[in-house]
Amino acid sequence: MCQSKIIDFFHQKQGIFLFLIIFMICFSGTYKLSGQMANESYKIRKIVIDAGHGGRDPGTSGKKVKEKDVALAIALKLGKYIEENLEDVEVIYTRKTDVLIDLYKRGDIANKAHADLFISIHANSFPNPRISGTETYVMGLHTNDENFEVAKTENAVITFEEDYTTKYEGFDPNSTESYIIFSLLQNSSLEQSLDFAGLVQNQFKNRVNRIDRGVRQAGFIVLWKTTMPSVLIETGYLSNTREEVFLASETGQDYIASAIFRAFRDYKINIESKSNFSHMITEPSILFKVQISSSRKQLDLNSNLFKNYTQVQEFQVGKLYKYAVGSTDSYEEIVRLQSEVRKDIKGAFVIAIKDNEIIPLSEALNEINK
Template identity: 45%
Template sequence: MRIRRNYIIILLSGILACLAMLQPDSLYASPTDKTFTVVIDAGHGGHDPGAIGKRGREKNINLSVALKVGRLIKENCPDTKVIYTRDKDIFVPLHRRAEIANNAKADLFISIHTNSIASRTAQVSGTETYTLGLHRTQENLEVAKKENSVILIEDDYTQQYAGFNPNSSESYIIFEFLQDKNMAQSVNFAQLVQKQFRAENRTDKGVHQAGFLVLRETTMPSVLIELGYITNPAEERFLLSDAGSSTLARSIYKAFLNYKQGKGKDVSVPQPQQADRQVETEQPVVTEEATTSRPVFKIQILTASKVLPKGSRQLKGLSPVDYYREGGLVKYTYGAETDYNKILRLKRNKVDSKFSDAFIIAFRGEQKMDVNQAIKEFKNNRK
């Protein structure tokens, strides 16, 4: 019996050895040989045309560029897996697009769109790339509203998106409290995309943040690209042309190569000059009030990818200011009070006229905290 068992063990060992010689890659692949997965999302589709121009529809432009980007990656990056949320003219709900990326455990999510404005007489043009966050301008909010409004034609959208109203400004405050661990990598890729667009002489409208539902649920670095304005006749002709869509696709592909080769490293944020540290410190200013355990309220006025020079025009004359770092970004604040009513009056009297989208945040010591919890504690302390 023992001899028979030994014979079986020897036989199985021989079979495994033969299989290893025949199929070394599948059985003994190196644990470091991980395929890079990118999900390319062509916005809109099917009965959702997206923005409509005089000659074309956004859904077709998006799909054309998305397929060309995917084709370039497939042809030149054998170690990369390309997945499309749609590769033909069909409707895919926003939440489903994120599910596709999450289920694939993607390393990067690229959502491709085409911009528009209500007035066709204005010659607005240019490309811009968005990452997830709270809008900083009314224009950014309007772009998010436009792209998010697609949920209104989805079944049971109120349940699927927890009552989110894409046309209500109040709904977008939720994006401020999202802690996106992939923010730095997302901003990095967005900057690479815009750099390539500039190299092709496209008007650069920059990198922005806004509350896009399609990015909210993704668990990897994600961006939403606006290729140009279909409501601008000249830009529409470019977007609809084979040469135009190929140029845009090539730019996104080159940005992808640079990002992948750099492995999505965080955006480098230069350190401030020593002279700036008197009013701008890396951590929130610790005042006498802040040394207590009570929350300290501040007004967030601006987000930047790097530390601004002292007296920057972007601060619109507010001084002294403070900043903190979060998600690879530099976020500027003004004022510091344990009294919520005082900071609210300061915002209304001195900040709102300069920064219409400023909002109040809270810290406990050097740690940012939920502002709603901070307000609740403030009310309790007054009793």
């Protein structure tokens, strides 16, 4: 009974929107929680290197080379530099050969591995062949048409995938409306993503003599669901003859890979030297969530009951198992989520968590208003 109600609901547009909001709020909370666990001495241990495109998706092309090949060559070189020089870091590749990996799987690989950083490597193109240079993107809503075009082109690869409308919750890479969701994105690892992106662009400009087209923001599906700092690097324009020759050459690929390597090494040093400190003090002491269910029996988080929600969290309070979604230190934000969730589950309500325990809401509100 309850199940069919949920399924009906999910067929409505509203359901998709709700799902997205919950996803985003969960998303911002998850990183905080993992940060909390890592506060002792946070180390960068795993990096996922994602060579864009592959297989039947060539990406963009120059006169001679295809983006998928350039991206793979740089990704493999970058991985090798890290493996050879930073022994404490594990490198995970989304692909090491010429195969097509679905966009959502790329982020999934990073999430499942609990990676500390996700780097997606690409090459660009533009109708005007005079344009050249590098750009490093972080996730967000584009602020200009140029960035939007890059995101649209990169996202269009999902149309090579089977059943993409279902997999990406109706996301249409060419519709402006689809991108509005990115304006709601609350990515608490944005700051680290921006730090790393800045280091990459600096290296490109100062050490490899590339034209610096800056750190930018746009809605890339491949970065959408990663739960760690993530960037997408456009290593140059294959539509520019000189840049194509550079990117197609072994030397050019080496330069680009070593620049990204140095940026990564610096980022690692920065993060690890200030980790104790920053993770301790930026941690909110109270988090709000929306409780959606409670039960005497432990429920399966993958059950149909929770199918509208990603990242349902379980708490045990006495003999009861409680299930909640969302995670934010803003009361206003959680009340908004509560009203969205109530369209689906009428009895949903806000709870407050302190030191991993549920505390009375009034106590939490008193404390945050202090």
